[in-house]
Amino acid sequence: LLLKMATIEAVLRVKESRLHTEAKSITSEYFKFNLCTLQDYLKHIFGDTSLCTNELGVHLTLATTHSKFLSEKEVEKLILSTGVNIRCISLHQFQTEYQYTREIQMFLTEEPEIGSNKKTLLVQCERGVDNTKLIACARHKMVDELKDWREENRKSKFEIFVVFLVLLNRQSRRSKFVSYWG
Numbered sequence: 553l554l555l556k557m558a559t560i561e562a563v564l565r566v567k568e569s570r571l572h573t574e575a576k577s578i579t580s581e582y583f584k585f586n587l588c589t590l591q592d593y594l595k596h597i598f599g600d601t602s603l604c605t606n607e608l609g610v611h612l613t614l615a616t617t618h619s620k621f622l623s624e625k626e627v628e629k630l631i632l633s634t635g636v637n638i639r640c641i642s643l644h645q646f647q648t649e650y651q652y653t654r655e656i657q658m659f660l661t662e663e664p665e666i667g668s669n670k671k672t673l674l675v676q677c678e679r680g681v682d683n684t685k686l687i688a689c690a691r692h693k694m695v696d697e698l699k700d701w702r703e704e705n706r707k708s709k710f711e712i713f714v715v716f717l718v719l720l721n722r723q724s725r726r727s728k729f730v731s732y733w734g
Contacts, residue, residue: 618720636671643676694714
């Protein structure tokens with residue numbers, strides 16, 4: 553269980569620890585079961601939708617990372633590699649709740665650019681430790697909008713995926729961030 557929760561960085565540093573004799577087996581075990589890139593993670597949830605489906609029939613999940621925000625080119629590569637419609641936004645680009653709500657509504661109602669029936673919204677937020685309330689509020693508003701959309705579009709042919717990407721500092725003196733939603 554601990555190995556599944558470990559970061560790649562921690563696993564790669566095992567060879568420099570007291571467990572150095574076990575490094576090869578720990579590393580191979582880790583990479584056998586863990587998804588190392590966002591692309592791997594998205595392909596995994598697109599393939600096994602039971603992992604994050606809620607009562608709305610929408611796939612809502614949270615992923616944490618130490619990486620920087622995704623660039624437009626990286627999002628384009630994700631679209632090409634997964635074959636899924638992906639839009640990427642940052643919570644910090646919005647000045648008001650109305651702007652954020654409007655962006656969600658536009659995502660839900662627009663026709664996809666490529667032929668997939670899956671639509672994905674990546675919501676990025678930096679400094680997860682400092683923005684726990686913002687992330688909770690954004691998630692709450694997202695769920696409200698998804699409920700409204702689902703009530704109006706019960707027979708929609710689209711599968712909706714929403715992934716909150718929360719950027720965490722590698723080291724934080726105060727960690728109030730909880731990376732799971734019950």
